Amino acid sequence: MNVVETGIPGCVVLEPVVHRDPRGFFVETLRQEWLDGLGITHGWVQDNHSRSARGVLRGLHFQTRPGQAKLVRCARGRILDVVVDLRRGSPAYGRWRSVELDDEDHRAIYIPVGLAHGFVVLSEIADVAYRCSNYYDGATEGGIAWDDPDVGVAWPDMEVQVSDRDRRAPRLRDVAGDLPFTYAG
Numbered sequence: 715m716n717v718v719e720t721g722i723p724g725c726v727v728l729e730p731v732v733h734r735d736p737r738g739f740f741v742e743t744l745r746q747e748w749l750d751g752l753g754i755t756h757g758w759v760q761d762n763h764s765r766s767a768r769g770v771l772r773g774l775h776f777q778t779r780p781g782q783a784k785l786v787r788c789a790r791g792r793i794l795d796v797v798v799d800l801r802r803g804s805p806a807y808g809r810w811r812s813v814e815l816d817d818e819d820h821r822a823i824y825i826p827v828g829l830a831h832g833f834v835v836l837s838e839i840a841d842v843a844y845r846c847s848n849y850y851d852g853a854t855e856g857g858i859a860w861d862d863p864d865v866g867v868a869w870p871d872m873e874v875q876v877s878d879r880d881r882r883a884p885r886l887r888d889v890a891g892d893l894p895f896t897y898a899g
Contacts, residue, residue, distance in 0.1 A: 715730050716729040723806060725823065726823070728748065730742055761845055766842070768837060772833055775856070777850070778894050781894075786825060786843075791837035795813050798865055828896075830858050864886060
């Protein structure tokens with residue numbers, strides 16, 4: 715497994731070895747020792763799976779107290795996965811990074827607590843699977859606008875489908891003072 719830094723502290727892309735032959739492929743998508751070696755030692759308590767059509771954009775979402783770290787991969791199709799650092803004091807505060815995840819390379823992205831997350835589907839259909847460090851709690855759910863001009867995510871030039879909730883999400887600057895996230899260094 716290869717680890718690729720994203721430029722956002724604690725957020726890394728995991729590139730596993732994919733074994734291919736005429737029958738198909740085999741890949742280990744998770745080995746706890748990989749995560750342990752990166753200092754990612756919290757347990758996973760919830761697995762989620764979504765299926766979306768081309769152009770569906772989900773995000774940018776986060777959970778506040780206690781927060782929710784995620785390990786995200788695209789099991790079918792191809793997506794552009796995006797994270798935004800919301801941790802006060804982080805050298806990457808307010809900055810975003812993106813990575814393509816697909817069912818060919820089988821890369822995954824580890825997203826620590828304090829980052830907003832979203833993705834847009836680039837293929838005709840995509841299945842996104844992700845592990846979470848804490849249970850989903852609607853009372854602690856939050857989000858920022860996917861098209862916040864202050865953040866400036868460079869989404870692909872395509873028509874997107876966005877939920878009403880995501881369409882109404884506030885700009886980062888309007889919620890920044892209420893966010894509980896602090897960068898620990």
